[in-house]
Amino acid sequence: MSCSRYIKSANYQSFILMIALLSLVSCSAVPAQVNSTDKVLKPNFVWIISEDNSPQYLRLYNPEFGAVMPNVEQMAKQGITYDNAYSNAPVCSTARSTLALGVYPAQAGTMHHRAFVKAKYKSGLKSIYQLMKDAGYYVTNNAKTDFNFSNFDSIDFSASSPSASWKNRKNNQAFFHIKTLNTTHESKLMFPASDMVNKPTQHDPSKVKLALFHPDTELFRYMHARYLDLHQKLDEQIGEILTELEEAGELENTFVFYFGDHGGVLPGSKSFANESGIKIPLVVRIPENYQHLVTNSTVKNSRSDDFVSFVDMAPTLLHLSGLRKSNLHSGQAFLGRDLAAKNKYVFAYADRFGERYDLVRTLRVGDLKYVRNYLPMNPLGLEQNYRYKNVAYQQWRNLYKSGQLNGIQSAFFQPKDTEALYDLSNDPEELHNLAKEPQYQKDLRNLRQQLQQQVKSIADLGFVSEAHLERYEYLDSLQLGNDLHTKINKMIEAADLMLLPFDQARSQLMKNITIGSENEQYWSLVALSYFAEQANELTPQIKLLLKQPNTSDLVKARAIEFMTRTGQMDPVSALTSLIENSQQQLEALEIMNIAASLHDTLGYEFDISARPEWSSLPIKSAVDYTTKSYQNGSVKARIEYLKTPWSSDLVKLKNKNINKNPVQDPIDVIPSNSQVEVSL
Structure with missing residues (x-):
């Protein structure tokens, strides 16, 4: 009977761990079983893909505070540990679409989580x-798919099931x-607070190291230990x-990759494009x-600080298999012989997750992240x-509402900076924005320009x-x-007006509002809401825009936000009124x-009546059943939440915010216009 080098059932109490390690040593001289006659x-x-976990939870990456994982650590001794590996996207469906296609989702149309519009x-x-x-x-495939594209003829697995x-x-x-393992998925942390008493953890909650942006509470410590x-x-x-x-005699014939599908999963990580949301553990075991x-020289038990991301995974497998990568692939091989130059940057993104819309793009070059x-x-x-649904999220927000957080912990619930620059070598948690520091202005301009070129070059959808x-669901998403390349570039340029001082942006904003396309109007209004009172002089033009019969409802909504x-x-x-009269559910x-943002930042409440079609479903066998169900x-969820009160302090801020001369009769001034055909 052979002696396996891997621990099948790990008991991490000190005595059993010692036994396991001794067993490991005793087996180290035994060669792996390889049937040379059957060698492929x-x-x-x-x-091997684990769900929702960041590197800092592994001792391999965090020797003092990470979990002891002897099997992963043994893999590392027989291969390469990557210290700068990224999922590009901070949530499963978008990250898995990146893995599958090797193309940036914003280019491939797969950027929204559980896409309502499948590419x-x-x-x-x-x-x-x-x-x-x-x-x-x-x-x-065993067994998760979760892709944001619908033509599954591009994925014809030999077998896909549990x-x-x-x-x-x-x-x-x-x-x-x-093989996807859901043991660390965020759903595993959606437990009742009573578990703190009823289900003690093996790790001591008092000894975990919390993120600085987390409140230091018993609940957060317990959750960290449980994770x-x-x-x-x-x-x-x-x-x-x-x-x-x-x-089976196949270990030394097999490249084994272990990695997380994205970061996570304590609050503030998964679904956000910060390091805790997109940085992943990645270990590749090299077969004898x-x-x-791979190389003439040994690579075992080595570490690499090369930038690696999910767009590189497909090219890497093809390269090791002796195959050429597709000219549609965004990345390049990171393992093997005769590699191209190393990646110089990591591009990442965050868009819609469930009912919460956002648009974040990041670029890391060296230790600087924009x-x-x-x-x-x-x-x-x-x-x-x-x-x-996570009780720690609930506690964090309640502490914010009651004014019990410090500035770093409160930032999660406040409007964001338009741009940020972080030195990850000194600030891995991205707490100190250097964008306004004089000594970083050259770096800021360079990285800003690089990211602008990136989003324009891929025609960021x-x-x-x-x-x-x-409306374009049945067309080729890449095409x-x-x-739309030229039109998308104009949208980006309109959005980037908020990076200028208002005096420099004023004339172009005025032009976009008065004679620009719908999308230029939309993104210019987003910029104007950021400028807020600085842009009050454009109020007459915005009021006029609200009254025009051909103004789209989305533009009207952004104009209302500015006002x-x-x-x-x-x-x-x-x-x-706009919501209840909209003929399109996604609109x-x-x-x-937008209403939710006003709810969470200014305290407004909205009592919205749902349209009947927002709860209707096709038959269960229909292709779009799951997508429509998720959309509904x-x-x-959004309608129910908008009815809830926020806090008395925000209500006071809301009342103070309304001046003595608000727009009169807003429903009459702003009729719904969802029937207007809008051209991109």
Whole structure:
């Protein structure tokens, strides 16, 4: 009976851990089982994907405070640990779409979580799973899919189910197996507060290291400790997968990648484009029989500080398989021989999650990270129903409402800076914005320009309203970006007016408001809301825009937001009317998001009556059943939340914000115009 190098069932109390380590040492001289007569000609690949976890929860990355994970650590001794690996996106469906396609979602139309408008492709774009299958691999998925595109003919797995296994392949057929482990998924932390008493943790809550932006409470400490416990359960599962490969004689024929699908999962991480939301653990175990595909020199037990992100995963597998990457791929191979130059930057993004809309783009170059918040009025902590099922999220917000947080902890619930610059070598939690520091102005300008070039070069579809994208559902999403390239660039330029001093932006804002396209008007109004009282002189033009019969409802909603944030209007009746009379559910949801921002920052409450079609569903067998169900749930959650009171302090701020001469009869002035055909 062979002695496995991996621990199948890890008990992390001190005595058992010592036994496991001694066992590991005793087995170290035993070679892995490799049946040379059955050796495949191409290497196998296994992706072990854990859900929602950041590197700091692993001792491999955080020796003092991370969880002991001997199986992952053993993998690292037999391969490479990547210290700067990123998921590009901070939530599962967007990140998994990036993995599958190897293309930035904002370019491929897959940027919104559980997309209400699924992307389609006629341009020859295929998933890495299909490309590997076409090359003769047996490709199995166990079992999560969660993609934001609908033409699944680009993903023809050999098998995809909770029982899918690489073992059912033909003799000598190389395999590519994807295994998702949900042990660390955020749902595992949605427990009642009573668990603090009833379910003690193995890790001592008093000894965990909390993020500085978290309140230091017993609940947050307990949740952190419980999450470390989950990582040790995760390690057991990883050990079982490795042992299975070893016992079948395939371990030394197989590149094993372990990584998180994105960061997480304590509050303020998953779904946000900060380091705790997008940075992931990544360990690649190098098989003995295919060491020659990597380098002449040993790579075992090494660490790499190269930038690696999900757009690089597909090109890497193709490179190691001796195949060429697609010319549609955004990334490049990071492992193997004869590699191109190393990645110089990491591009990341955050868009809609459930009913909460945002638009954030980030660029890391060296130790500097640039963050562009295109909707700065929306706090990071803007209500999203699923997130706030977590009792720690609820506690954090309640502490904010009651004024018990410091400035760093409160920032999560306040409007964001339009742009930020962080030195991650000194500030890994991104707490100190250097954008206004004189010594960083050159860096700020350079990174700002690089990000502007990035979003323009990919024709970033995140700038196009999701309600508008619905009209293009049956076209090729990559081609859509190409067709709208010039118009998207104009949207970006309008949005970037908020980066200028108002005196410099005034004339272009005036032009966009009066004669610009709908999208230029929309993004200029977002900029004007950011400028707030500085832009009061443009109020007559905005009032005129509200009265024009051909002004779209989305533009009207942004105009109402400006009038509200400058203290000239109570938005409740006007926005309620737009929402209730909207003929398009996604448009109504986007306007509700504006209402939610006013709710969470100024204390306004909205009592909205849902339209009957917002709860209707197709038959369960219909292709769009799940998508429509998720959309309906998002709308319902937003409507219910908008009825709830915020806090007395915000209500006082709201009342103070309204001046003595608000716009009169806003419903009459601002009729719904959802029937107007809008051209991009």
